[in-house]
Amino acid sequence: MVLQFVKDEGIPLGGHHTAQVLLGRDTRPTGEYLLDAALQGINAIVGAHAIDMGILTTPQLHWMVWSKNKGTKASESDYFTQLINSFRRMLELLPKDKGGYELAKKLIVDGANGIGGVKLEQIKAELSGLDIIVRNSGKEGEGILNHLCGADFVQKERVTPHGFGPEDVGVRCASLDGDADRLVYFQMSSSSDNKVDLVDGDKILSLFALFIREQLDVINNNGSQVDKSLPARLGIVQTAYANGASTQFLKGLGLEVVFTPTGVKYLHKKALEYDIGIYFEANGHGTVVFSEDFISQLESLSNDLSSQAANSQYHSAMRLMAATQLINQAVGDALSGLLLVEAILQYKRWSFQNWCELYSDLPSRQLKVKVVDRSSIVTTDAETKVSQPSSLQELIDKETANYTQGRCFVRPSGTEDVVRVYAEASTQVEADSLAKSVAHHVERLLG
Numbered sequence: 541m542v543l544q545f546v547k548d549e550g551i552p553l554g555g556h557h558t559a560q561v562l563l564g565r566d567t568r569p570t571g572e573y574l575l576d577a578a579l580q581g582i583n584a585i586v587g588a589h590a591i592d593m594g595i596l597t598t599p600q601l602h603w604m605v606w607s608k609n610k611g612t613k614a615s616e617s618d619y620f621t622q623l624i625n626s627f628r629r630m631l632e633l634l635p636k637d638k639g640g641y642e643l644a645k646k647l648i649v650d651g652a653n654g655i656g657g658v659k660l661e662q663i664k665a666e667l668s669g670l671d672i673i674v675r676n677s678g679k680e681g682e683g684i685l686n687h688l689c690g691a692d693f694v695q696k697e698r699v700t701p702h703g704f705g706p707e708d709v710g711v712r713c714a715s716l717d718g719d720a721d722r723l724v725y726f727q728m729s730s731s732s733d734n735k736v737d738l739v740d741g742d743k744i745l746s747l748f749a750l751f752i753r754e755q756l757d758v759i760n761n762n763g764s765q766v767d768k769s770l771p772a773r774l775g776i777v778q779t780a781y782a783n784g785a786s787t788q789f790l791k792g793l794g795l796e797v798v799f800t801p802t803g804v805k806y807l808h809k810k811a812l813e814y815d816i817g818i819y820f821e822a823n824g825h826g827t828v829v830f831s832e833d834f835i836s837q838l839e840s841l842s843n844d845l846s847s848q849a850a851n852s853q854y855h856s857a858m859r860l861m862a863a864t865q866l867i868n869q870a871v872g873d874a875l876s877g878l879l880l881v882e883a884i885l886q887y888k889r890w891s892f893q894n895w896c897e898l899y900s901d902l903p904s905r906q907l908k909v910k911v912v913d914r915s916s917i918v919t920t921d922a923e924t925k926v927s928q929p930s931s932l933q934e935l936i937d938k939e940t941a942n943y944t945q946g947r948c949f950v951r952p953s954g955t956e957d958v959v960r961v962y963a964e965a966s967t968q969v970e971a972d973s974l975a976k977s978v979a980h981h982v983e984r985l986l987g
């Protein structure tokens with residue numbers, strides 16, 4: 541495994557090398573002990589030097605490593621400065637003449653009692669144009685990490701997290717997960733129950749894709765005063781868990797949509813193959829990556845156009861530039877993702893409801909099945925088909941054919957000792973029934 545990693549990353553072996561290893565930890569008491577063990581272990585390796593970067597969100601640490609490797613500033617205050625400044629820049633670039641809906645400034649954020657809420661509290665006063673209230677903020681005694689709160693809870697249960705109630709009906713809300721690498725949005729539409737309208741990773745991806753495509757279209761099809769263009773291969777990367785309605789929506793826009801196996805390491809790698817790669821898992825983990833070549837073309841285009849500041853191409857180029865600064869290109873980051881969402885909603889003059897109604901999710905159901913050996917299931921085609929045991933795929937196909945808009949796949953989880961079953965169909969009853977009958981086949985064959 542180590543040798544493969546060395547090969548994949550092009551790390552030269554032999555000779556004398558030095559390496560800095562950046563370490564971060566979360567708020568749990570075990571963090572201190574684990575940090576100490578890691579420091580001792582790393583510093584025992586000749587040439588390796590461990591640096592404790594403090595209590596951080598996971599994406600902050602990724603950003604620091606990414607920045608160090610690029611030779612740019614990499615401290616926590618540099619991270620905050622970049623977020624705050626690029627968000628301000630996005631707002632300065634809002635079209636002045638659009639009229640219509642004005643996005644409410646109030647945004648309530650569920651911090652999942654983790655580190656994301658703590659960090660958001662630190663910078664919220666500097667985020668112009670937003671009035672952020674953090675709940676489940678991670679303060680001592682407020683609650684347990686991810687318990688009845690957080691992005692995973694809200695996405696799976698589709699109900700309000702702990703600490704939200706009828707007084708929040710109609711207010712735009714966001715939910716981070718404990719280490720702030722996942723983001724979903726939600727809104728309560730009625731005070732009679734705690735159900736929410738959910739915007740998951742697929743819809744965040746769709747919003748980002750629409751925004752980026754719009755800027756590219758302005759730059760490239762301007763019919764224009766200035767004959768400049770920015771050729772860009774834009775790729776959308778999803779997994780089999782992406783709701784079928786989102787894929788259809790994105791393909792309907794003429795976008796190139798590709799699939800990888802579950803896990804952001806696969807999505808991120810695929811996205812890097814494009815000039816602009818946008819990837820998200822439905823659970824809210826994702827980001828946008830831009831190739832170095834694209835960024836340098838964008839920079840030179842912006843410079844060429846800078847003498848014509850009233851030009852719409854110039855504004856679109858500057859917006860794209862600000863977005864490359866705002867989004868964390870190292871990894872999915874709930875804080876930077878949230879600020880990009882907020883800037884784009886303001887740009888489009890969309891309410892939460894407008895965004896939510898972009899398309900309607902197909903009803904879906906996920907089930908877990910305990911089997912003797914989950915590795916006996918082998919999948920292919922980005923985990924959408926079972927290759928072994930082959931009889932299982934035949935059974936899945938047969939069941940799926942009985943349902944309108946039916947889609948179903950099974951795969952062994954990479955993080956739990958279970959087989960996951962996912963089913964989609966035109967009604968919830970049908971999705972439940974498809975998932976249940978396929979789960980039954982899995983149990984019978986492998987249980």
Ligand SMILES: CC(=O)N[C@H]1[C@@H](OP(=O)(O)O)O[C@H](CO)[C@@H](O)[C@@H]1O
Pocket residue numbers: 781802803804821823952953954955956960
């Ligand atoms: C269906 C689902 O949500 N799967 C999750 C889960 O992976 P599994 O391999 O399905 O256990 O954990 C991964 C790591 O957090 C996350 O990337 C992925 O999306």
